[in-house]
Amino acid sequence: MSVVLGVNDLQIAFGGVKAVDGLTFDVHEKEIIAVIGPNGAGKTSAFNCITGFYKPTGGSVVMEGTDITGHRPADIAAVGVARTFQNLRLFNDLTVLDNVRAGMHLNRGQSWADAIFHTPRFKRSEAAYTAEAHYWLDFVNFEGPRGVPIANLSYGQQKQVEISRALARKSKLLLLDEPAAGLNYTEKQNLLELCRRIRDLGTSIVLIEHDMGLVMELSERIVVMNFGREIAEGTPAEVKANPAVIEAYLGKDEEVEIDDNA
């Protein structure tokens, strides 16, 4: 299995706060990795460093042999990294289909002169855009209306559209920031199944997630962060048994005892 993404000693500091401090992990082809940790552990900051929204203050990010550390987000997306956001970042005033078309921007070129004169080539291009947008909405089993502004849709449906927009990018790596947040049980089961189908397309997935049931069932490896540092890495079983992880989530034994006495 070849390495798709290599993160080496990644660091970012905001003033004196080291939000990410020496994060290192590799993502292999067709692998699903979860990044977990308590709130404020630096998970989203790490994602933002990888995708270029923050400029790392140290370390490197290598995507399929290309060093993308500190590059512009658009250039990193062009190399093959797609992402979703922790709080939905959709184009609210645009239709569902247009939102998905955003993901296809780089894959499907089109000349503006063709657009002005409505040439047959333009019409073919637009038809292909529409068909592919439907394809990715079908892929995530989206059942809502597709021709209306996305702001009219429910939260769960918006999350589906955000994933299909990222899928339309057809990238080698997909970063999902809390994809299960706010979803009900059925929706989570669907997400689980969807992630596996995405993996089967040949896309590696890195997800930040707080739902431990989902993380344990889905991911092949887990990276655990706390206070910006990577405190554990391994299979779900290894991580579950790791004392440092238990401490990060539940605190030390002594503290628990003190609580009991109080």
Place this chain on the structure above:
Amino acid sequence: MSGSTFKSQAPRRMGPVAAKVSGLLESKYLGWIALAAALLAPLLTASPYSLNVMTTAAIFVMLAAGLNIVVGYCGLLDLGYIAFMAVGAYTSGIVSRAFDLPLFFTIPAVLVMTILAGLIIGAPTLRLRSDYLAIVTLGFGEITRITANNLAVTGGPSGIYGIPKLLTFGDFSVHSPAVFYYVTILIVAFFVLASARLGKSRLGRAWRFVREDEDAAEAMGIHTYKVKLMAYIFGAVWGGFAGVLFASHLTAISPKTFIFLQSALVLMAVVLGGMGNMRGVVVGALVISLLPELLRDLSEYRYLAFGLLLVVAMVFRPKGLWPARPHEDERTGAEPQTAVDAAVSRGESR
């Protein structure tokens, strides 16, 4: 996750008349109907005064169509848009007088100069966001006017006069106001159509993505700076060509024409009409350019009335007279084949 709970998507109940009007407004032939109306208008009234007013209104529509690309599609507040019109008008005036050419043959020069102007103004300013961009464009608009006021080649404060006709074939030239009106209408119609079509293309979508959420657009691989620069350049070219028509219409231009108030009026046309909706913007431009003429009977109170009407319009229709209502057909068939196509092209891109 079913889509059955969206009341806002249920068709609104309306009477038969309202339904007909709404159908006509959404019709894809509306543009052609409007063009026909514009071409037939001189049959109703063809006095020099009314032709002058209608020609000016048509040029104003073209300006609004250009600014709509920048403000409406891409969401970049530009307070100095009239500078591009000045660049176009001065370039065509200077070149045509220097080489004794009809204005039509100055088009390549105008194209080059407006694109350059778009790049020069856009390249440094588009790195800024929102308020800062607005202030800097305001500054550039004034710089352009003051430069024209002080250069010898632009004729200083008195400007350029005796600008040649748009076209001359031997004895024939576009000099009758009626002929010039028709030529203007056709040119403006083309640019309005082109601007509307651009809005529904890959580039137009990229502009809207940038307007809606710059970070999300970047994450999808859209180079937001380049996309914004493209909007600026298209806006500049539209403004420049409006300037050529303007120079030809008045045969004289001076810096006093390109003051901030003009930029503000064009912006008002876009906002009043409905940002991003080409049809609304055309309506807005017509209102802004024709309303003061219709209010002429109020003599010195007409601008007061004009202002009041604009305030009332914005209070009752804050999103514009005719805002953009994004809507698409749900499905158009031919899925299985294209699904395969998508899967195949997916493999190729790897």
